[in-house]
Amino acid sequence: METIAERLKSALESLNEASQKANRAPNSVQLLAVSKTKPVSDIVLAYEAGQRLFGENYVQEGVDKVKALQQLSDIEWHFIGPIQSNKTKLVAEHFDWVHSVDRRKIAKRLSEQRHDSCALKVLIQVNINEEPSKSGVLPNEIDELAEQISELPNLQLRGLMAIPASQQSSHELLDTFAKMQHLWLDLQSKYQNIDTLSMGMSADIEPAVLKGSTMVRVGTAIFGARN
Incomplete structure (x- = not known):
């Protein structure tokens, strides 16, 4: 059975191959290790193998891990799951990034509850395929939310995130990622610091990187099947 270090190495190699095929510069796409449901010991193994960016989906689980590993000060913690209003304080206090901001109320609470001297870096989650059951703003709502976030003192808008609809053909998936790239470039033309397009997971790294994922x-x- 492969170790976490070996699987991490393979994931990075796949990412580098995708970047080369897309004629992207080396290291222009970051790997976020999604550690939800995995024990702290697994995160430590990935850390020891060189990984520094970790993503969590569940607030309390993520906060517990942040606290348990606070001695590893160079870990960058990303919250990537849906946020309920009653959990914004925990997210604002413990995470470095939030990928899943999709309404002004959540953004406002995160800003008010962020007391760190460093602004909370946020991405707007886009419901790019306009699925009724999925979180995220619709493409035509990005500008309004971006403007609202830009006025909040303790947030720094850095870009967009999307989770494409499942069971798309390869052509449909490329089209989805291309739409996200267009929206991201449009946002980049309007605001400073827009440098992050979070899209692509294990099964669709290549098309995501081809269409500009960062x-x-x-x-x-990396971590194996979820428990």
Whole structure:
């Protein structure tokens, strides 16, 4: 059985191959290791193998891990799951990034409850395929939310995140990622610091990187199947 270090190495190699095929510069796409449901010991193994960016989906589980590993001061913690209003304080106090901001109320609470001297870096989650059951703003709502976030003192808008609809053909998936890239470039033309397009997971790294992703979210390929 492969170790976490070996699987991490394979994931990075796959990411580098995808970047080369897309004629992207080396290290222009970051790997976010999604560690939800995995024990702290697994995160430590990935850390020891060189990984520094970790993503969590569940607030309390993520906070517990942040506290348990606070001695590893160079870990960058990303919250990537849906946020309920009653959990914004925990997210604002413990995470470095939030990928899943999709309404002004949540953004406002995160800003008010962020007391760190460093602004909380946020991405707007986009419901790019306009699925009724999925979180995220619709593409035509990005500008309004971006403007609202830009006025909040303790947040720094850094870009967009999306989770494409499942069971798309390879052509449909490329089209989805291309739409996200267009929206991201449009946002970049309007605001400073827009440098992050979070899209692509284990199964679709190559098309995501081809269409401009700057951060891919990989869990199972590094940590194995979820418990």
